[in-house]
Amino acid sequence: MAANALDALRERGFVQQVTDEAAVRAMFAAGPVVAYVGLDPTADSLHAGSLVPLMALIHLERLGHRPIVVLGGGTARIGDPSGKTELRELLPGERIDGNVTAIAKQVGRWLDFAGRSRCVNNADWLLDLKYVDFLRNIGRHFSVNRMLAAEAYKQRLERGLSFIEFNYQILQAYDFLELYRRNRCVLQMGGDDQWGNILAGVDLIRRLEGVTVQAITFPLLTTATGDKMGKTASGALWLEASRCRPYDFYQYWVNVHDADVGKLLALFTFLPMPEVKAAGGLSGAALNAAKSILAYEVTTLVHGEDEAKRAHAAAQAAFGGRALPAGILPSSTAPRSTTAAVEEIPTTLLSSGDVSRGVSLAELLVNTGLARSKNEARRLIRQQAIYLNDAAARDENHMVTAADFKKRQLLVRAGKKRVHRVLVSS
Structure with a gap:
């Protein structure tokens, strides 16, 4: 492992909060770390917001660690109240199961589930729980007062918080406990809006296992103007081609705010950080070239190089375009010559x-x-x-x-x- 994973993640902008910086750094330095993120199967495709945890896991895998993707086939039956102003639609179990299958296949494009990484479904342990036993063994370790102080619940109290949603934090904490017991998973990562839920799992493992595990949260993905990133005119920026055409996906990244280019290159490409930092200071035509390379790299990651080339050629045909300068982000494989192809529009x-x-x-x-x-x-x-x-x-x-x-x-x-x-x- 050439670099400490915490430093690598922090340099690229993945780290918002850490439970214990020194402990996490030492943990990564000591050897392969089992770390997990949870993904919510409320649709049959992930969207651009999911790229943040996915890219973090890919970096960990490349650095020799052992990522786990937990698909919420059990928790999706309840619904996470974080960031929501009202009760989520309760999806039929069959639909959730179908979404889990689709997302597992999708995530398999980027992580090696036959090697270091794993993909599991929390329905495997949540759906068979016995309610009274769960309350006695797990529920007694949770303080209602502390739970109500969590931001996710606090925002909902005035509008109405259902009992089913109130249980979400307990189940997410139990996921962490189960992964520790099954896989010796010692690190949970997630969006910063999940900080309270993640800490609940850290505390539960300390109480029941006498072990200190750790957590990292990612910054929430917003634009330079403060808007939620990953929204298009037609809705979410889906990662599945059947939901969002590769050309439209490419166009989204070409048209990001100037101030976001450096951040997005760091988060969503594997280009060397010295090149990324240099690109963040560009302006004018050079900055537009960096945006085209960003779009090409992210489209390659999500849809493959052939689709990225087609989208790049279509954009040049539709809007005109100069050859990308060789000196801008030179490690990128983006075509440097003009390759306009009107038929790709x-x-x-x-x-x-x-x-x-x-x-x-x-x-x-x-x-x-x-x-x-x-x-x-x-x-x-x-x-x-x-x-x-x-x-x-x-x-x-x-x-x-x-x-x-x-x-x-x-x-x-x-x-x-x-x-x-x-x-x-x-």
Whole structure:
């Protein structure tokens, strides 16, 4: 192990809080550490926010440690109240089980479950618990007063906190205990909003096993303007191609705030930190090149290099682009020459009959994913944020006809950042 994992994680911006810095550093230095993060299977795909814990685990695996991914097939049946203003929808068990299967397959792209890493489902130990025994053996170690002081619960008390959600912290703490007993797991990592839940597990293990385990939390992923990162016009930035096309995924990272580029390169790429730090100080065209490389690297990580190349070529075709300078983030494998490929732009086919009759522009914007609803589409048109082959659309009732096409092709653009190609089928 060439570097202390705590220092490596801190340098890249993964560390928000640590239970005992000296103890964690010594633990990593002593040998392979078993560490876990939990992932919530409330959907059949992870999203961009999940990249933070995933990348942390990948770094640990590369440094010789032993990551565990815990899929919350049991806890998802309750719902985590952290950051929520009301009770989450309780998903059917069959749907949760399907999500667990899908996410386990997804995470297997990045972690070696046949080698150092493991993937487990907490339903394996939670669903068979006996309620009275659990209360006697585990529940008696929890103070209701202390639990109510936790931020996740405090925020919900005025609006209403259900008993089922109130149990979430106890079950998460029990996960840590179970992983310690089964795998000698001594480190839990998670988002900073999980700090109280994680400490509950640390305390439970100390009480029942007489052992001091540790915790690290990650900073919550926000933009330079304070907004939650990973949201697109159509919702969450999913990691599954069927939910978010690789081109749209790529475009998200190209268009991040200038002030976020250095942070995101550190978190979501494996590029050397001296190069990352240098890129964080760029401006103008050089900074735009760094954004393209960020987008290429993250798209390669999530969707593979072939999809990243296609998305990069499509972006150059849609928006124009210069060759990426060789001196900017030189360790990246991003193409340095111009590789415009208009055929890689997301495309919709319209029949010649539809075009002859005319297609509502508002409806077309929804069908192409450039707007979430007709109301939003009309608002974008009124704001003159929609362009048809570089001409601003001004009429919210506009009907798209053959007159809008050039050589049977129409490029529809929403703002400066999102584009879609519409073709007339022969």
